[in-house]
Every structure is written in structure tokens, then in C-alpha cells.
Amino acid sequence: MAEPEPLRVVYRLSCRPEEDGFERIRAIVLEQTVEIPAAAVSLDLERRVVGTLHSIERLDKRLWRAVVDYPQLVVGLGDLPQLLNWLFGNISLYDGVRVEQVEWPAEVLERFPGPRFGRAGIRSLFPAAAHRPLIVGAVKALGEPPAVLAERAGALARAGFDLIKDDHGLADQSSAPFSSRVGACAEAIASANSKTGGVTRYVPNLTGPVDGLEARLELARSLDIELVMVAPWLLGLDVTRRFCATAGVAVIAHPSFAGAAGRADHGLAPGLLFGDLMRIAGADAVIFPWAGGRFVLDETNSREILERLEQPLGELAPSLPIVGGGLPVDREPPELPLDSALLFGGFLYAAPDLESAARAVVARVERRCGASEPKFRV
């Protein structure tokens, strides 16, 4: 019988002057598996459990690149918390360890159903927008009453936005309790649709205490809502996985708190954090910051995320990339694949009139897109 394929991991290690990449990677493979000193590891355990160094090279004075193969045994079956533990559990408490990339064996991936609707499912809701990226807006701001939030949602819908999501900080605060604001926004968007003939979808934020998650979903469903948003790193990655598998609506993942785990010299590479892990958790769409906005990711990071959301990953469906993070209204949006979405958030609210500003955004995106072009070019 053939050996099962290993989980192959690429690490980038920043070493101190007195350190050496070989020692560090040895410490890592023990830490992430048997968690006992090398002297206590039997040959049998070494062979069956501990990761095996596949290659290592020194990139410069301090930087090393190491590739390690781990047996599937380590991660167990369909256990996302243990997967995360193996990926960056105790080594999160080290320094200068970046997990760059993982090659996932089919047997590991097939335990996770992945996105249930995915990019194609969300896209299919907007047949008239097939020639361009979807246009996403945000209902703001925390502190406003439901009527004001609803009026703004209505304005974005009348302007022709495809998806209108809650600001992720809108939870269940007293200024706009969950049920009243979600009801009001859904109604405002439905009313706009009935006037314009549009198909704008409202995406309420369901992030909040896990005890109330089902009730919030039920309320959304009772309003015929087809897409919802959660922030997996606030709600819990594994709660998100279960939710995506069972909610019956499409789920958009918000990046709040994710930056904690994705530093340039220590953490998970953006392609893992916003790409692989989100698809494994089953997010149908993933919001992530584009370079040049107000967040720390650069263009290489953003392109890497785009790729990981659409490249083959076992049998898991691609997720829709939603590019946000402070895209300025007055600057050209980045070059993106057609099958993506552009999020225009706060900047719209600085305009004298929200609806006119939103119309201008839609017109600009439309102008730049011909059905004959394979890419959305600026």
C-alpha cells in the first residue's frame, strides 16, 4: 500500500545571530507534534509522528526557508482546532516563525465540505453583473438608529450596489439592536429593489455570542435573507465551519482580528489566513484588504490571497474574493479577476450625498468593464 501523502509545510525562519535554521526547525517539528525533547523520542515515534525535514536553505544572514513533511496522523480527521494547533499552535509563542504555505493531502481536505455556495453560487444571484466584479457596500455607522441605517442601505440599493453588508462593528448595541436594525435594513433594500427592479442583497452581520447565533440566523431567514456575514476570528474558526456547513445561506467572512495572526515575520501567510483556512472553514466569500488602503498588506499579499481563493484546493469550491480595506472612492480600483467583488466602505460616507456618490462608483465600474474583456482592467 502506498504511504499516505504528507502535509508539506513551508516555513520562513528569522534567526538570531547565534541561532541556526537547523536547530530551529528541529525544535518546531518536535513542538508541533510530540512536544517532548529530542532525547525522549523513540525511532518509532520519530518515523510515525514527528515531521521530516524535506529541505532547508539559508536565504540570507538571518533568514532560512525550511520545508517539512508531517504525517496525516498529526492533524486527525476533520478536526479544525487541531489543524490550527498543528499549523501555528505553540509555535505562535516562538519568535520569527512564518508559515508560508501548505500542500494539503486530498484525505485531509475531503473531511471539510468547504464553501457550500462559493463564488459561483453568489455570482449566480447577479446574472446582470456577469461582465464586471460585484459591487459591495457597507451600512454604517455604529451609533446611528435603525431608521438611519436603513435609509443608507436603501440609498446604496437604489444606486445599484449588488451586496450591502452591515459594518462588522454593528452587533447588538442599544443604539440599534440586532433585530430592529436587520429588519429595517432588509425592508429598505426590498423596497428599493421593488422600485428599481434590482436584485440587491442585504448581508447582515451575525457575529456575536455563540449562544444566540441560531436565533440571529433564524431572524435573517425569516426575512428571506440569502447571505450573512461573520468574522471567523471573532466568532471562532470552528464555529464558523459548523455554521457554514449548516446555515443554508451563503456566508461572507470578515477579516477582523485576523491581522493578529498574520504578521510579516511571524504568523500565517495571508494566502493561508485569508485563503486556505477560509475555504476549509467553508466561507463562500472572503473580505480582505487590498494594498494601498489603510491596512498593512502589500500588493503581493493581496494577489496571493486572490490566488488561494480561486486556485484548486482539493474538491473545495472557490470562494468569492471581496476586496476592501479602505478602497478610496476617488482612486481607481485595482485590477481584479471578473469573478471578484469590490467593497466600497467608509469613503462613500464622506461624500455630500451617499446615493449620488454610490451611483458614481457603479457608473465608474460599469464604464471600465466590457463583456468582451477577460479581466477587470483599470
Place this chain on the structure above:
Amino acid sequence: MAEPEPLRVVYRLSCRPEEDGFERIRAIVLEQTVEIPAAAVSLDLERRVVGTLHSIERLDKRLWRAVVDYPQLVVGLGDLPQLLNWLFGNISLYDGVRVEQVEWPAEVLERFPGPRFGRAGIRSLFPAAAHRPLIVGAVKALGEPPAVLAERAGALARAGFDLIKDDHGLADQSSAPFSSRVGACAEAIASANSKTGGVTRYVPNLTGPVDGLEARLELARSLDIELVMVAPWLLGLDVTRRFCATAGVAVIAHPSFAGAAGRADHGLAPGLLFGDLMRIAGADAVIFPWAGGRFVLDETNSREILERLEQPLGELAPSLPIVGGGLPVDREPPELPLDSALLFGGFLYAAPDLESAARAVVARVERRCGASEPKFRV
């Protein structure tokens, strides 16, 4: 009526040469509340929702310290995911932002029950150990069959360890499925207790898919287990909160993945990450790395965590500090308050005989502790 007390946050900001602490803190208070540009913030919203700068000082060329008061409205009521979002949500995607400390209003804290058993509850299980810190061991290693794990658990129990926890990487892998290994370890420890007259407690690791959490707890309860372990950052912080409130057993929090959010120049200070947030989530005991082990925390960090676990925090009970992280067998343990615990993990397994090595550890701790001493001194 008096204004409700604000949430007061201390930030440490690392600025680039062209940046200024004033601009940065302004961006942060908008990002973490209304998420719209300053130009779009009405005076009313500014007053009711946006954080207010209390003080700011330049610490050196690049470093600033800023203190901000946020209205309670922002975090909502008893909503831990939103609390985390407000604490380090979108700003996790910035660079050089460290949340150093929070002053929590009583109204915010009282929505969380906190540790149900806490330090005192766990301590009360070990009346014969009142003169010294508790001694904690770990069942290792991943890859071994249940019989081997159980034999080791028994050895640590016979040596007189108080608490014996699973290695946090022991999940439900095929080498030792959850139910068989937990049953075997519980039996081995019970059998050791019946021989020695001891009261050693077994602490199984319940981290794993959220769907199975209740079933794993049920199994533990059926074995009369009184303490369990979860890794909140793997399982989900809010799932942990709900679990602690309802499980009916004491819960020990493991630090796996926490390091992702706790970097020295960006993230949450150790006192928040391993202290305040763990008590708010309801962890009865918290494992964290001591300085000088194999993890990145220094002595100041470790002492800060100790403090935050026992200092007043509203009405929340103190959590038992469990100091681990590669404490060497052959080195003196750190000076700790009596009401703490020492975790001896992997190093014991490098000894020729686990039970003798464990006995030596117990003897050394006992030797250093007289009932008359207020502190465990080395």
C-alpha cells in the same frame, strides 16, 4: 444621572518616521468604532460613539503612549466577540499597535460570570498541598497508544503530582482516539490514587470540533472528571466562555495559538491575552509560559500575567496561574505565589524513568516549601 464609566484603553504605538502619534490614535478610535472618515462623523456621533483621547505622550523618537476612553455603547452587553472586535479587530491589520491595558467598567464586567470555580475552587481539591504551589504534569506523547499514555499518567500520579493534563496536541487521532485514551488515563490515575491514598486529578483535553464538545464533556463527566482543558484560541474564545459557564467542571485554558495575538510591538499585552480575557471568558485556571523556557515571553510579561490573574477584576474570581512553557527539570522553578501551579512537561520524559524523575520534582518542590512561608521561594 452620572455618565457611565468609560472603557479606558492604553495603547503603545510604534510610528514610522513620517508618522505622528496624534494622527495614528485618531485613525484608531475611528476604525474601532464608527469606521467612517473623520469628515463624515457628526458631532453627535463623535460624542456618543467615538473614543476620546484622554492623554498622549511621546516616549521616544518612534514610540507613543496614548490613553483613550470609549463609551460602553461600543461593546454592547455581554458580547465577547464584539469586545474582541473593539479591542483588536480591524486594528489587528494595522502595524505597530499594542493594546497595553484596559480599565473595565463594572457594568461591562458584570455581564460575564467569570471563573465558576476559579483558583479557590481548584485549590480546595488539594487540601494537603496548601503549603505549596500545585504540581502539574502532562500526558505525552501524540502517537503513543492509550495503554502507554495511561501508564505514564499512572506514573505521574504515583509520584504525587496534583493535576495531570493531556498534552494539548492529543485530540482524537487514530493512534489514541479520544474516548479510549481518556478512559484509560482516568482509570490509571484512579488506580494510582487507590494505592497511594492520593487525590490526583486527571485533566483531559477537550479541544476539538465544536460539534462534539458536549459529547466529549459527557464522557469526561461519566468518568467523574472534575477538571478539563481547552485551548480558547483554537476552540474559539466565545465558545470557551459558554463552555465555562455551563460545563459544570473546572476549565483550564491552554495558550496554544495565543502567541499569534501577543507580539511585543503589535497585539495584546500578555496581561490582557492570558489574564483579563481568560477571566472574562471564565477560565478557572490559565496555563502560560514562564520566562526562560522555550517561549518568547520575558519575566516582566510573566509577572504581569500572574498579577492580572489574581488582581481585582470587577467581581470576577481569580484564576489559578499555571506556569509552564518548558520549565527545566534540572533548574529551580521560579518564585511564585503559593496560590499557583507549576507545570512540568516534556523534560520529565527525557529522564531514564518517568516516575522517579517525577518523584524528584515533587520532593524538590516540597523541600522548598514550609507552611510558614507566604511565598514559594527558591
